[in-house]
Structures are given as structure tokens and as C-alpha cells.
Amino acid sequence: MDDVDLDARGLICPLPVLRLRKRLLAMPPGGVLTMLADDPVAAIDIPHFCHEAGHALLETRDLGDARWFAVRRGDQAPEG
Secondary structure (H helix, E strand, O other): OOOOOEOOOOOOOHHHHHHHHHHOOOOOOOOOOEEEEEEOOHHHHHHHHHHHHHHEEEEEEEEEEEEEEEEEEEOOOOOO
């Protein structure tokens, strides 16, 4: 896979989402982060988190042994 900003393979729920949240909060609004996760629940959790937190899930790809996500940070104020 191309450059990946966050490799969450081997982590189980809720860690992939928690790591994604932490990395997004450190980015400027509009920044794009790519992520790999192999927890099957991430295919549900990541889109749900993006929707609830105001981030845009730009793309997701099933790589067989993992899933690749591209997420654009939303414009909301940093969460407390």
C-alpha cells in the first residue's frame, strides 16, 4: 500500500478508533490521514466515528487481510 499515516493492524476495538481520533485532533482541519486496520469491526466503527465526529471518510479499500481508510479531518473545534 502507498504511504500509510497510521498502522492500526493488530489492534482491536476500540483502539483503532481511539488512535485515529488522537491523530486527527493533532492535524489541521482539512488534513487527510490514511490508516490500515485489520480488526473486522473497524469497517463499521471508522465510518460511524467519522460521521459522528464530523470527519469525512474519503475512501475505504478492502485489502483482504486489512482495510485501508482515507479520512479528512473536519472543521470542528478540537474535542475536549
